[in-house]
Amino acid sequence: MLGEKGFRKLADQVLSKSKADQTEVLLQAGDSALTRFANSYIHQNVAESDAVVRLRVVIGQRTGVATTNDLSADGLERALETAMLVAGLQPENPNTPPMPAPQPVPLAVAFSEATANASPELRARAAGVFCTLAREKGLTAAGAFRTAIWEMGVANSLGHFVHSAGTVADVNSVIMSDDSSGYSEAAAVDVRHLDVEALAAEAVDKALRSRNPRPLPAGEYPVVLEAYATADIVSIMGYLAFSALAVQEGRSFMAGKFGQPIMSPSVSIWDDGLDPSGLPLPFDFEGAPKKRVDLIQGGVAVGVVHDSATALKDGVASTGHSLPMPNPQGPFPLNLFMAPGTASPEQLIAGLDKGLLVTRFHYTVPVHPAKAVVTGMTRDGTFWVEGGEIAYAVKNLRFTESYLDAFNRVEGIGRETRLLVSRFEIGGVRVPAVRLAGFRFTGTTEF
Amino acid sequence: MRIVRRASRSITVKNGEVASLESYTTEGFGVRVVVDGAWGFASSARLEPREVDRVTALAVEIARASALFKLEPVNLGEPVAHVGTYRTPVKVDPFSVPLEKTLDLLLAADSAMRAVKGIVVAESSAAFIREEKTFANTEGAYIEQEIVETGGGLQALAVGNDDVQQRSYPNSFGRHQGTAGYELLEAIDMVGNAPRVAEEAVMLLTAPVCPSGVTTIILDATQLALQVHESCGHPIELDRVMGMEAAYAGTSFLTLDKLGTFRYGSPIVNITADATIPGGLGTFGYDDEGVEAQRTPIVREGIFVGYLTSRETAARLGQRSNGTMRADGWNRIPIIRMTNINLEPGEWDFDDLIADTDDGIYMEMNKSWSIDDKRLNFQFGTEVAYQIKNGKMGQLYKNATYTGITPQFWAGCDAICNRNHWNVWGTPNCGKGQPPQVAHVGHGTAPARFRNVQVGVMKG
Numbered sequence: 027m028l029g030e031k032g033f034r035k036l037a038d039q040v041l042s043k044s045k046a047d048q049t050e051v052l053l054q055a056g057d058s059a060l061t062r063f064a065n066s067y068i069h070q071n072v073a074e075s076d077a078v079v080r081l082r083v084v085i086g087q088r089t090g091v092a093t094t095n096d097l098s099a100d101g102l103e104r105a106l107e108t109a110m111l112v113a114g115l116q117p118e119n120p121n122t123p124p125m126p127a128p129q130p131v132p133l134a135v136a137f138s139e140a141t142a143n144a145s146p147e148l149r150a151r152a153a154g155v156f157c158t159l160a161r162e163k164g165l166t167a168a169g170a171f172r173t174a175i176w177e178m179g180v181a182n183s184l185g186h187f188v189h190s191a192g193t194v195a196d197v198n199s200v201i202m203s204d205d206s207s208g209y210s211e212a213a214a215v216d217v218r219h220l221d222v223e224a225l226a227a228e229a230v231d232k233a234l235r236s237r238n239p240r241p242l243p244a245g246e247y248p249v250v251l252e253a254y255a256t257a258d259i260v261s262i263m264g265y266l267a268f269s270a271l272a273v274q275e276g277r278s279f280m281a282g283k284f285g286q287p288i289m290s291p292s293v294s295i296w297d298d299g300l301d302p303s304g305l306p307l308p309f310d311f312e313g314a315p316k317k318r319v320d321l322i323q324g325g326v327a328v329g330v331v332h333d334s335a336t337a338l339k340d341g342v343a344s345t346g347h348s349l350p351m352p353n354p355q356g357p358f359p360l361n362l363f364m365a366p367g368t369a370s371p372e373q374l375i376a377g378l379d380k381g382l383l384v385t386r387f388h389y390t391v392p393v394h395p396a397k398a399v400v401t402g403m404t405r406d407g408t409f410w411v412e413g414g415e416i417a418y419a420v421k422n423l424r425f426t427e428s429y430l431d432a433f434n435r436v437e438g439i440g441r442e443t444r445l446l447v448s449r450f451e452i453g454g455v456r457v458p459a460v461r462l463a464g465f466r467f468t469g470t471t472e473f
Numbered sequence: 474m475r476i477v478r479r480a481s482r483s484i485t486v487k488n489g490e491v492a493s494l495e496s497y498t499t500e501g502f503g504v505r506v507v508v509d510g511a512w513g514f515a516s517s518a519r520l521e522p523r524e525v526d527r528v529t530a531l532a533v534e535i536a537r538a539s540a541l542f543k544l545e546p547v548n549l550g551e552p553v554a555h556v557g558t559y560r561t562p563v564k565v566d567p568f569s570v571p572l573e574k575t576l577d578l579l580l581a582a583d584s585a586m587r588a589v590k591g592i593v594v595a596e597s598s599a600a601f602i603r604e605e606k607t608f609a610n611t612e613g614a615y616i617e618q619e620i621v622e623t624g625g626g627l628q629a630l631a632v633g634n635d636d637v638q639q640r641s642y643p644n645s646f647g648r649h650q651g652t653a654g655y656e657l658l659e660a661i662d663m664v665g666n667a668p669r670v671a672e673e674a675v676m677l678l679t680a681p682v683c684p685s686g687v688t689t690i691i692l693d694a695t696q697l698a699l700q701v702h703e704s705c706g707h708p709i710e711l712d713r714v715m716g717m718e719a720a721y722a723g724t725s726f727l728t729l730d731k732l733g734t735f736r737y738g739s740p741i742v743n744i745t746a747d748a749t750i751p752g753g754l755g756t757f758g759y760d761d762e763g764v765e766a767q768r769t770p771i772v773r774e775g776i777f778v779g780y781l782t783s784r785e786t787a788a789r790l791g792q793r794s795n796g797t798m799r800a801d802g803w804n805r806i807p808i809i810r811m812t813n814i815n816l817e818p819g820e821w822d823f824d825d826l827i828a829d830t831d832d833g834i835y836m837e838m839n840k841s842w843s844i845d846d847k848r849l850n851f852q853f854g855t856e857v858a859y860q861i862k863n864g865k866m867g868q869l870y871k872n873a874t875y876t877g878i879t880p881q882f883w884a885g886c887d888a889i890c891n892r893n894h895w896n897v898w899g900t901p902n903c904g905k906g907q908p909p910q911v912a913h914v915g916h917g918t919a920p921a922r923f924r925n926v927q928v929g930v931m932k933g
Contacts, residue, residue, distance in 0.1 A: 060908050061538070064717045068539040072514040072908070073531055074804040076501065093497040095518045108496045115572045117580070119490045146513075146538035154542045168719035170907040200720040275594055276632040354485050354492035354596060388723070393841045393854050394872060394931065396637040401852050401874075401930075403845045405723075424843075424850055424876070426930045451909065468930045469876055471850035472726075 027177055028055060028077060030189040036079070037181035040102055046083035046110060048125050049183040052311060052350060054078050058174035061149035066157040066167045068150060080350055083109045084125070088116040089352055123334035125182045126344070131315040134299065134306035136192030138216035144173035144195070152222045156199045159226045165233050169199030173217055180313030188313045194305055195220055196447045200406055201229040205473065206239065206419060208232025209386050209406035211254060213447045213454055215305065232385060232407040236419040241470060242410060244423065248381035249465040250374045250411070253444040256364065256457040258387045258402070259429045260295060261449050264359040266395050268297070268321050270336035271356025279398055279430050283327045290436035292367060295322040297331055297359035299346065304361045304445060305454035309346060316346040321359070333357035360453030367439025367458060374438050374461045376414035382465075383409040383416060398430040403471065424469035435463040475761060476502045476520065476607040477803035482568065485598040486579040489587065492596070494572075501803035504529045508536035510546025516804040550788035554613035555765060559758020561621040562751065563654030567601035570655045575599050578663065585667035586629045591675035594630035598647055599658055614763035622754065622913065623657045624650025624901060627667060631674040638677035638871060640670045640856055644695050645839040650899035650913065651752045673857060676869060683858050683873035685929030689833030690875055691826060691922045696855055697816065698898040698916035699839045704879040705744055706814040706914070708848035709771055709779070711786040713809070721907050723846025726879065727777060729790075737777040738883030741819055744772035746781055748796060748812035753915035754899030755814075761807035764796035771814070781809050801910035808906050813897055815917030819889025823920055826888055828864040834928055835859045835866060836873050852876040852930070872931045882923060890919035
């Protein structure tokens with residue numbers, strides 16, 4: 027870890043030597059450790075420490091980028107030379123946005139000393155909670171427990187300087203019998219907020235209840251999706267549709283629909299990198315301050331996230347959602363939230379006369395991006411519900427469904443939300459469970 | 474201990490602009506230890522004596538923590554003490570080629586795609602990687618390797634009324650990659666193929682949706698490469714079979730009781746794992762445990778006969794590792810990864826295969842992929858499909874999908890094209906493990922025919 031002082035020294039070293047019109051120094055550093063268990067013992071246990079500097083130079087309207095983890099004076103000088111060389115070889119790009127000017131960045135505290143100081147033994151003992159409880163119930167445990175410190179800084183030759191450091195801890199588990207499995211997952215800034223006993227109990231309980239699964243034919247069924255599955259829907263929507271570039275290129279389901287209802291009125295989704303109940307990050311990879319962006323408000327399409335390039339094209343300000351610039355992917359919402367409803371978990375299930383309770387989705391991919399049609403499997407606990415109560419476990423099902431259509435069939439939303447690490451590894455997503463009037467299952471499997 | 478230095482250069486041209494041109498270098502070391510019969514691993518970017526001491530001590534501390542919850546002590550089998558070197562043979566070092574030359578090529582391909590009316594996004598890209606690795610262990614192994622990769626490709630996106638259609642070349646998601654030099658980029662003729670790719674993307678907007686039903690399908694070699702990857706390559710990873718990946722992408726239907734007896738496919742199905750094929754993206758000299766690259770039978774005449782193994786998992790079967798442990802850089806622990814998992818060629822000429830098919834659908838190039846957590850129920854979508862009627866290719870279809878259960882699907886394989894149609898396709902984005910690791914793997918395939926397959930699950 028360099029710290030703010032170390033990063034300022036490094037950035038000054040680069041910026042003072044650069045002869046480019048604009049120069050940006052992006053630091054991404056961290057110490058991460060992960061303890062992994064399977065078959066109810068620790069089979070993998072790792073730690074890493076790295077610091078990467080990405081230099082972006084702009085000469086006229088030509089951009090060059092070089093990235094290195096050699097932070098010695100020579101290493102940085104070589105990277106700067108490479109970036110300059112790369113820029114000099116490029117054709118002019120008239121759409122090159124200027125780097126952010128100096129501006130205040132709000133504070134978003136995401137650091138926990140407890141997480142930063144987590145020892146291998148702490149992680150091992152947490153893994154042991156899952157393994158021991160599983161063994162006691164005649165089950166086997168698999169999963170991973172991670173603690174990490176991250177550090178990020180952006181400095182540019184216009185005088186903008188931002189630096190932040192944070193922590194994250196997350197755990198996931200799959201508890202198995204010979205014909206069933208259960209799942210639990212959680213993330214937090216402070217490792218002490220991960221209730222491993224409760225998480226182990228949740229996955230064990232699900233594994234026990236999902237024994238003796240029966241086959242169920244494919245078809246359209248009403249469903250209750252636990253938060254793990256909701257998170258997949260919201261995350262994939264973020265990937266497919268909530269970026270200004272996707273709208274500009276006409277491939278987002280938001281394109282041409284702003285101000286119109288496109289989902290059930292009970293659905294509100296936003297991105298907020300400053301909310302302490304998420305995994306906060308106060309600025310983006312250009313150093314632009316994060317702004318809360320409402321994406322869906324009461325089912326109505328209201329906004330998308332911007333980086334400096336899409337903002338320039340639309341004549342608006344960046345919302346602080348860039349990935350390292352320049353890039354072909356465009357801006358990205360990394361801190362997604364979905365508004366909770368009022369239903370308890372029992373009330374959500376009680377609303378199903380006949381339908382399915384789905385714990386989570388597995389291996390989901392877009393089949394038709396413009397319509398947000400996604401396929402994937404259910405996993406780690408799929409249940410048939412009758413008369414508002416779980417009747418029995420069923421074998422896993424494949425779905426092929428438009429996530430947009432699915433969120434037009436929302437009948438109920440849970441009052442509790444869960445914070446999970448984004449499926450894209452950076453950032454988080456906090457969402458509730460939902461009940462949908464129908465969900466299209468297109469295939470079955472053998473377990 | 475492994476010391477790894479990776480340099481890469483990636484270039485993407487999008488809609489006439491250089492969307493990214495990036496040079497990347499990373500170096501560091503990783504130390505893997507067994508202490509008290511349990512694993513520990515630690516790594517750092519600072520290759521300095523004091524840091525090596527700190528990281529090694531940390532790896533030992535981590536291993537001691539692992540030992541708190543272990544069952545059996547780690548058994549690695551026979552010692553591995555190879556001393557050797559390996560270098561990817563290349564004709565033209567891609568890092569020696571002037572950047573302007575690659576940029577000109579990508580801009581020309583981009584321009585040719587955008588010349589086709591209806592193309593909203595044109596993207597062409599190239600990537601070059603050089604990885605230098607030094608491996609040493611306390612058993613006496615000392616290995617130096619230099620792996621060079623070159624890749625490139627293009628993708629055209631056409632946008633219509635509530636519809637987006639894509640075409641890629643030469644492989645899906647805009648890239649084919651191999652252990653090769655710049656000659657790979659020149660051989661694939663991106664500029665020459667760009668107009669066709671763009672025209673096909675636009676044609677798809679008005680094409681009818683692929684019909685639903687159970688029929689005969691013929692898959693092109695690139696789609697078949699991903700079919701092999703998902704439904705054969707992943708389930709034969711012995712760490713997955715033994716439950717090590719259970720909490721992430723799942724386990725495998727190919728349980729230990731099936732080795733040597735299970736009918737995986739029809740008698741014409743022969744699959745090998747071959748890390749020695751020139752040019753394959755899963756080709757190397759030694760794996761990251763110091764075991765030499767090998768060619769191993771996986772499916773012989775339809776019967777499942779072999780797994781991908783590490784030293785530890787092989788020892789549990791009383792075998793010797795077949796050398797598939799690879800790490801995604803210095804900061805990751807080696808895990809079992811595919812090498813080049815190949816469907817061996819058959820005897821058919823492609824035109825004869827189409828002529829021999831009365832009624833069916835030809836599907837080409839992957840667009841979407843998903844498989845369950847035991848690698849049984851899969852669903853793939855392809856960029857294009859064509860009707861086959863009375864031995865001739867006909868109507869173009871869009872949004873084609875097919876689905877199946879792995880052993881049933883491979884049991885329906887009744888024809889595989891010959892070596893003239895066979896190529897080792899590179900998959901540079903194979904994800905596995907926690908923390909996540911991306912592996913570069915290869916698949917040798919030729920077009921093949923499958924009977925009684927469910928196609929078409931899209932509504933419209």
